[in-house]
Amino acid sequence: MKLALKKKTLTYIFILVSLLVTAGIWVIISITRDVPQATAGPAAERMTRSIEDFTGIDAWKNTDAISFHFRPGNRDHLFDRNRRLVEVSFAPESEVDPSTVVRFQLDSRIGLVLQNGQMLQEPQKSAWIDKAYRAHINDVFWLNPFAALRAPGAVRRLTAEGALLVTFESGGVTPGDSYLIYARQGEPVRWLLWTQAIPARGIEFSFEDWKSFGNGLKISQKRVSFLREIQLDHIQIHEDFPGNQPDPFQELLQRIEEQKSQSAED
Secondary structure, eight states: OHHHHHHHHHHHHHHHHHHHHHHHHHHHHHHOOOOOOOBOSHHHHHHHHHHHHHHTHHHHHTOSEEEEEEETTTEEEEEETTTTEEEEEEOOSSTTSOOEEEEEETTTOOEEEEETTEEOOTTHHHHHHHHHHHHHHHHHHHHOGGGGTTSTTEEEEEOTTSOEEEEEOSSSSSTTOEEEEEEETTEEEEEEEEOSSOSSTTEEEEEEEEEEOTTSOEEEEEEEOSSOEEEEEEEEEESSSSTTSOOTTHHHHHHHHHHHHHHHHO
């Protein structure tokens, strides 16, 4: 009797899993779109400029540092844009997991990793720096993708319906990704994504909850699709960083200088 009941339960579980997998495949297929045809040229550049003007590209360039919280990843970021220094704090995923803070230089990836206040050594240190680097590139792009419209490797084209198609043919963590931006008088309303990170081709997110900062920067704090929601919380602009406050990157800067001196001696 118990054996028969167990077999019946396993059968129900198998059927449920099969239905969920089938539903997932159906959803992906049903929303899959091809990348549209688009043309490069002056019209695409004018659309690019109107989006940059609305979102405040000049204010972004003049921002010393920016900090924010990224969900659903549950990560805190501090990005010192002038010195290209990054701090990523990973919250524990459970009560037994440690809290991890990674500080590194964006270009050299020289860094420090602290878990529950204790310094990690190799090979764990390099693994965490690589994880933090990928998280930083992803999360900062979601924070302000419009600052990257003219990044090296970005190709801008305009579709027949007036949407801006941006393809990152090189650079970044996932070259080849494309984004189709629909804007109204320069204000991004929604975009469609063809990315390696999301299997559904052409999934749509809306731009919601725009916030204007004192320096002229505008950031959408919420991106919504029927599959998931991206939330950007606790955004702070630092126009003079670190200013009169203690420098959180002081120990990292010392480590960078030590490595430079050691390399020169070798």
